[in-house]
Amino acid sequence: MKTEYDSVVVEPGRAHEEVVLTRVVRLNAVLTGIVTGVFAALIIFVATNWLVIKGGRVVGPHLVLLSQFFIGYRVTFLGSLIGAAYALLGGFLIGFFVAAVYNWFADLRQPKQAH
Amino acid sequence: MTPDAAAAGRKFVVIGAGPAGLTAAYELTKLDVQPMVLEKGPMVGGLARTESYKGFHFDMGGHRFFTKVEEVKKMWHEVLGQEFLRRPRLSRIYYNEKFFHYPLKPFNALVGLGFFESICIVLSYLRWQLFPYKQEETFEQWVTNRFGRRLFRVFFKTYTEKVWGISCSELKAEWAAQRIKDLSLKTAIVSMFVKPRKTIKTLIEEFEYPRLGPGMMWNTVREEVERRGGAVRLNADVVRIGRRGLRVEHVVVRSPGGEETIEGSDFISSMPVTELVQKLDPPAPLAVREASEKLTYRDFLTVCLIVNKPELFPDNWIYIHSPKVKVGRIQNFKNWSPAMVPDPRKTSLGLEYFCSEGDALWTMPDAELVALARQEVERIGLAKASDVEDGCVVRVPKSYPVYDSDYRTYLGVVRDFVDRLENLQPVGRNGLHRYNNQDHAMLTGMLAVRNAMVGQRNDLWSVNTEQEYHEEVHLDASLDAQVAEAAWDAVSRSFARFDRLAFGLATGLTSGLLLFLATMWLVLKGGGVVGPNLALLAQYLPGYRVTGWGSALGLVEGFIAGFCGGWLLAALRNATVLLYLIVVHRRLERRYLRRILDYV
Numbered sequence: 017m018k019t020e021y022d023s024v025v026v027e028p029g030r031a032h033e034e035v036v037l038t039r040v041v042r043l044n045a046v047l048t049g050i051v052t053g054v055f056a057a058l059i060i061f062v063a064t065n066w067l068v069i070k071g072g073r074v075v076g077p078h079l080v081l082l083s084q085f086f087i088g089y090r091v092t093f094l095g096s097l098i099g100a101a102y103a104l105l106g107g108f109l110i111g112f113f114v115a116a117v118y119n120w121f122a123d124l125r126q127p128k129q130a131h
Numbered sequence: 132m133t134p135d136a137a138a139a140g141r142k143f144v145v146i147g148a149g150p151a152g153l154t155a156a157y158e159l160t161k162l163d164v165q166p167m168v169l170e171k172g173p174m175v176g177g178l179a180r181t182e183s184y185k186g187f188h189f190d191m192g193g194h195r196f197f198t199k200v201e202e203v204k205k206m207w208h209e210v211l212g213q214e215f216l217r218r219p220r221l222s223r224i225y226y227n228e229k230f231f232h233y234p235l236k237p238f239n240a241l242v243g244l245g246f247f248e249s250i251c252i253v254l255s256y257l258r259w260q261l262f263p264y265k266q267e268e269t270f271e272q273w274v275t276n277r278f279g280r281r282l283f284r285v286f287f288k289t290y291t292e293k294v295w296g297i298s299c300s301e302l303k304a305e306w307a308a309q310r311i312k313d314l315s316l317k318t319a320i321v322s323m324f325v326k327p328r329k330t331i332k333t334l335i336e337e338f339e340y341p342r343l344g345p346g347m348m349w350n351t352v353r354e355e356v357e358r359r360g361g362a363v364r365l366n367a368d369v370v371r372i373g374r375r376g377l378r379v380e381h382v383v384v385r386s387p388g389g390e391e392t393i394e395g396s397d398f399i400s401s402m403p404v405t406e407l408v409q410k411l412d413p414p415a416p417l418a419v420r421e422a423s424e425k426l427t428y429r430d431f432l433t434v435c436l437i438v439n440k441p442e443l444f445p446d447n448w449i450y451i452h453s454p455k456v457k458v459g460r461i462q463n464f465k466n467w468s469p470a471m472v473p474d475p476r477k478t479s480l481g482l483e484y485f486c487s488e489g490d491a492l493w494t495m496p497d498a499e500l501v502a503l504a505r506q507e508v509e510r511i512g513l514a515k516a517s518d519v520e521d522g523c524v525v526r527v528p529k530s531y532p533v534y535d536s537d538y539r540t541y542l543g544v545v546r547d548f549v550d551r552l553e554n555l556q557p558v559g560r561n562g563l564h565r566y567n568n569q570d571h572a573m574l575t576g577m578l579a580v581r582n583a584m585v586g587q588r589n590d591l592w593s594v595n596t597e598q599e600y601h602e603e604v605h606l607d608a609s610l611d612a613q614v615a616e617a618a619w620d621a622v623s624r625s626f627a628r629f630d631r632l633a634f635g636l637a638t639g640l641t642s643g644l645l646l647f648l649a650t651m652w653l654v655l656k657g658g659g660v661v662g663p664n665l666a667l668l669a670q671y672l673p674g675y676r677v678t679g680w681g682s683a684l685g686l687v688e689g690f691i692a693g694f695c696g697g698w699l700l701a702a703l704r705n706a707t708v709l710l711y712l713i714v715v716h717r718r719l720e721r722r723y724l725r726r727i728l729d730y731v
Contacts, residue, residue: 040630
């Protein structure tokens with residue numbers, strides 16, 4: 017017989033899922049976009065300057081291929097700033113899009129409930 | 132409805148002068164209602180009374196005064212004020228002729244049990260963590276799943292069976308669950324963020340205690356009730372409860388002066404609910420009476436010993452796990468309050484024997500019980516039998532409602548009927564057949580008065596299922612409660628699950644579109660060799676090319692890859708959160724369980 021205590025003491029895995037993991041998380045699209053954008057910008061900035069500092073005969077022959085998409089990007093300090101700006105924008109758009117689409121699908125599958 | 136209006140023309144009869152009944156009476160007098168309290172026994176306090184013998188005071192069971200219920204705490208201090216002492220807590224377990232600190236301390240336990248036994252306990256613990264019982268129906272299964280079978284046998288089995296008189300494999304897991312019910316996931320999570328304040332933690336190591344035991348509280352409450360116009364009648368046994376339909380009209384009381392009928396408009400009863408049902412006139416339906424007969428109690432008796440020694444041991448009480456003696460717990464009342472002993476050159480002990488009304492221990496003559504206690508106290512090594520100069524016996528019937536395998540079904544039948552009685556409310560441990568402590572028993576009395584006087588609809592049966600009762604993590608100030616609520620809200624949002632399908636679709640759509648746009652961008656830019664590096668994706672995406680057709684294929688394959696990645700990420704995240712929550716919950720549960728013997 018199921019008792020009022022089962023939620024705590026019986027089958028803890030299932031019980032916890034019932035208690036907490038029943039609510040579907042919604043993502044804040046703007047925040048997700050900002051986080052993704054800043055993260056991508058930092059990656060580009062650090063990766064570019066790492067190669068710049070390492071130096072060598074040909075600096076960053078592969079990373080420079082990003083210029084195919086980020087017009088004006090080069091593996092230089094200035095290029096790292098340009099790349100970071102592109103990544104910030106691109107990352108923001110991707111993060112925002114993923115979050116917005118996720119929320120839309122989540123709403124379709126489980127309408128948001130008032131807390 | 133105001134209390135004044137509600138009080139007009141009403142006569143309250145309170146059955147039982149234990150904590151629940153007297154609290155109800157006390158609250159009524161505050162509302163200018165003068166209740167009639169009827170107590171079967173010769174003194175007030177019920178299970179929380181203080182017995183006296185030759186000037187020595189004995190607390191039946193040992194009642195620490197701590198609570199999370201603010202109203203109860205307020206009443207305690209309102210009634211006794213400066214008469215409360217703050218006492219240090221020390222309790223130990225006697226097992227295998229050794230003493231172990233309780234709650235257990237690892238080093239002390241290791242030394243006491245020995246290296247080999249300790250290793251066996253750890254291995255047993257690991258085995259039961261990996262392969263636990265799938266169903267936790269019994270107390271044995273419940274404890275084994277948490278501590279391992281070996282530790283269960285060492286520290287739980289004997290004592291629990293002494294207390295309850297039935298095998299741990301017959302005892303429902305529910306009573307243990309009741310004791311830990313408030314350790315909800317919410318409590319566990321909030322405890323990560325809101326640490327108990329030092330003063331709260333101190334209460335675990337210390338407790339408040341009336342100078343002359345719990346009975347001092349109830350004697351004072353009685354005086355206060357009488358001073359305000361209420362009446363408390365002792366030796367007044369309610370033998371019949373007259374009703375018309377579902378309305379109680381009077382009770383018939385038998386006292387030394389004979390029988391009399393007392394009428395009332397409202398009745399609050401802390402008498403055992405089983406007796407209540409049996410005493411109704413006209414009788415309750417047969418099914419209800421039969422169900423009430425199936426509800427059982429456990430009783431105990433205390434052999435009070437006066438020992439001619441100023442100090443014996445430092446503990447407030449000692450749990451006796453040894454099967455070689457019959458005593459279950461020993462109280463050292465001088466360590467509860469020095470005022471419990473009138474002569475500082477002497478010490479008073481209470482040896483608690485758990486038994487059932489009518490069994491061999493219960494019916495044993497007092498002199499033999501005192502002799503038995505004298506022998507056992509020497510056998511354990513706490514005092515010499517020759518130092519015991521006197522003793523007496525106090526029997527406490529119906530101390531614990533038994534949660535056996537079918538009690539819930541039977542109690543449900545009884546409750547369904549009692550709840551239909553319009554003007555009678557059951558309160559207290561035995562009134563509700565619920566293993567409530569003193570504070571929760573008092574709370575039921577308070578809530579019953581609010582139900583009757585201000586039209587609240589408190590469910591008395593759920594007191595102690597709803598109230599938090601957790602010493603280590605309880606948050607008693609309102610500020611803490613607000614912080615806890617806010618923390619819980621924020622945390623529950625953070626721990627909400629990811630919708631795997633929605634996240635997979637979102638990441639799939641994004642990756643597909645990105646690949647499509649990147650490919651088309653290069654195609655439109657043109658050149659001698661178009662997108663030689665992006666074309667390397669064909670190693671993973673079969674058929675992909677940096678062409679117009681390839682971009683469409685990239686859209687589909689990017690979607691599939693992104694979907695799988697997103698779905699997996701969400702699933703892993705959910706699983707990690709779940710695992711984390713289980714770990715947090717188990718950790719806190721173990722912390723709580725270190726004190727579970729206090730609640731056996």
